[in-house]
Amino acid sequence: MATSFSSALSTKLPMMGFTGCRRDFRNRKAFSISAQQQAEVEEEVKVQQEQAQAQSNTDGTQNINPKGVKPRPVEPQVNVKSKNMSREYGGQWLSCATRHVRIYAAYIDPVTWEFDQTQMDKLTLILDPTDEFVWNSDTCNKVFSYFQELVDHYEGAPLTEYTLRLIGSDIEHYIRKLLYDGEIKYNMNSKVLNFSMGKPRTMFNNNDLPAQEALE
Amino acid sequence: MAKRSTRVVLILEYLDNKKNIETVMNSIEFPLFDRTTQNSVISTTLNDLSNWSRLSSLWPLLYGTSCCFIEFASLIGSRFDFDRYGLVPRSSPRQADLILTAGTVTMKMAPSLVRLYEQMPEPKYVIAMGACTITGGMFSTDSYSTVRGVDKLIPVDVYLPGCPPKPEAIIDAITKLRKKISREIYEDRIRSQQENRCFTTTHKFHVGRSTHTGNYDQGLLYQPPSTSEIPSETFFKYKSSVSSHEMVN
Numbered sequence: 001m002a003t004s005f006s007s008a009l010s011t012k013l014p015m016m017g018f019t020g021c022r023r024d025f026r027n028r029k030a031f032s033i034s035a036q037q038q039a040e041v042e043e044e045v046k047v048q049q050e051q052a053q054a055q056s057n058t059d060g061t062q063n064i065n066p067k068g069v070k071p072r073p074v075e076p077q078v079n080v081k082s083k084n085m086s087r088e089y090g091g092q093w094l095s096c097a098t099r100h101v102r103i104y105a106a107y108i109d110p111v112t113w114e115f116d117q118t119q120m121d122k123l124t125l126i127l128d129p130t131d132e133f134v135w136n137s138d139t140c141n142k143v144f145s146y147f148q149e150l151v152d153h154y155e156g157a158p159l160t161e162y163t164l165r166l167i168g169s170d171i172e173h174y175i176r177k178l179l180y181d182g183e184i185k186y187n188m189n190s191k192v193l194n195f196s197m198g199k200p201r202t203m204f205n206n207n208d209l210p211a212q213e214a215l216e
Numbered sequence: 217m218a219k220r221s222t223r224v225v226l227i228l229e230y231l232d233n234k235k236n237i238e239t240v241m242n243s244i245e246f247p248l249f250d251r252t253t254q255n256s257v258i259s260t261t262l263n264d265l266s267n268w269s270r271l272s273s274l275w276p277l278l279y280g281t282s283c284c285f286i287e288f289a290s291l292i293g294s295r296f297d298f299d300r301y302g303l304v305p306r307s308s309p310r311q312a313d314l315i316l317t318a319g320t321v322t323m324k325m326a327p328s329l330v331r332l333y334e335q336m337p338e339p340k341y342v343i344a345m346g347a348c349t350i351t352g353g354m355f356s357t358d359s360y361s362t363v364r365g366v367d368k369l370i371p372v373d374v375y376l377p378g379c380p381p382k383p384e385a386i387i388d389a390i391t392k393l394r395k396k397i398s399r400e401i402y403e404d405r406i407r408s409q410q411e412n413r414c415f416t417t418t419h420k421f422h423v424g425r426s427t428h429t430g431n432y433d434q435g436l437l438y439q440p441p442s443t444s445e446i447p448s449e450t451f452f453k454y455k456s457s458v459s460s461h462e463m464v465n
Contacts, residue, residue, distance in 0.1 A: 140415075
């Protein structure tokens with residue numbers, strides 16, 4: 001599973017730091033963890049939660065999908081309130097924030113944007129909040145499934161900003177690949193036209209015409 | 217309006233090129249032609265009034281990370297006064313509507329910058345000031361921690377080159393931003409509301425204890441070595457260096 005997964009990705013995942021983390025984890029736990037074992041690791045993670053506040057919300061169960069390619073969204077929860085945002089919690093705004101990818105270690109209600117940081121076993125991805133590209137549900141689901149693959153791949157890694165930023169930069173590379181393949185396009189109706197992933201250009205082909213910028 | 221006419225020009229250019237060029241990378245999504253925008257005198261006057269009121273009192277956030285802030289700060293003084301343009305520097309992002317990113321943005325600073333930008337209320341504008349915030353500037357070749365351009369983090373309206381740009385150049389950028397604001401169309405602004413592209417999943421990461429407890433980790437504090445013990449590494453190091461020296465001779 002792991003090998004097929006890594007061949008599917010065209011990006012190089014940084015293996016050095018990750019294997020180091022996994023080794024520590026293994027020594028501490030004294031049993032081997034493989035990418036396929038999900039249930040025991042989940043319990044381990046839940047026990048070790050530092051800020052254990054009693055949650056009245058039922059945790060959304062996901063389908064245990066052995067491939068890990070399909071995105072497994074958590075069921076939407078009701079009565080979500082912003083919790084653990086204040087300074088006593090050490091400013092634990094564990095996040096990765098770039099222009100198109102925002103990853104937070106919390107549960108964010110998609111309707112009210114309430115930010116529940118006590119649920120530290122969840123990662124939320126907010127895709128392109130500035131609307132630089134035009135998204136439809138297919139392309140969104142592609143990015144979400146890639147995100148799911150990455151999260152499954154980084155199983156056992158420590159929940160730090162470093163890990164989240166590794167995932168975030170991989171997703172940015174994937175968005176760039178989608179753009180170069182023509183699956184997503186720049187949104188010309190946005191307030192600013194930055195073309196932050198490269199100006200639109202034409203590829204060299206059989207014609208004698210030199211490569212031009214389609215837009216100056 | 218000027219904005220609509222430039223779009224028409226760009227579309228015509230592309231249609232000409234399309235006959236010759238087969239493949240286009242990074243393609244763009246064209247706007248719809250059948251936009252029903254009113255063109256009455258009253259709505260354009262109101263539009264101009266709202267644009268004028270916003271461009272005449274752009275309040276910038278007092279933000280600066282490195283050398284470019286010196287030039288930005290000199291604008292506050294009497295020589296290059298920017299209060300005459302209506303700019304009053306605000307310390308809180310909640311009260312600012314312009315952020316002049318003055319200074320290099322590193323990877324450590326990047327989330328804070330994005331957070332500041334998110335805290336500013338709409339309508340907000342960004343001027344990327346200086347070479348570091350446009351493409352990474354002098355740090356773009358070898359730096360391991362500089363973000364190459366602030367438009368990887370926040371959307372930028374005006375790029376202001378210079379290292380650092382003179383205060384007169386900053387005023388020029390502010391003037392260009394004012395001209396850009398004067399061309400805005402109110403209906404475009406309210407039409408482009410944010411969609412929700414939010415996805416939550418569970419992870420199996422190892423949730424460790426937070427290191428921000430306020431206490432120093434005792435293991436990291438310097439312990440002076442007691443003189444009775446000789447560390448074994450240095451002992452063997454000296455021994456091995458002596459032996460190699462003998463072998464060379």
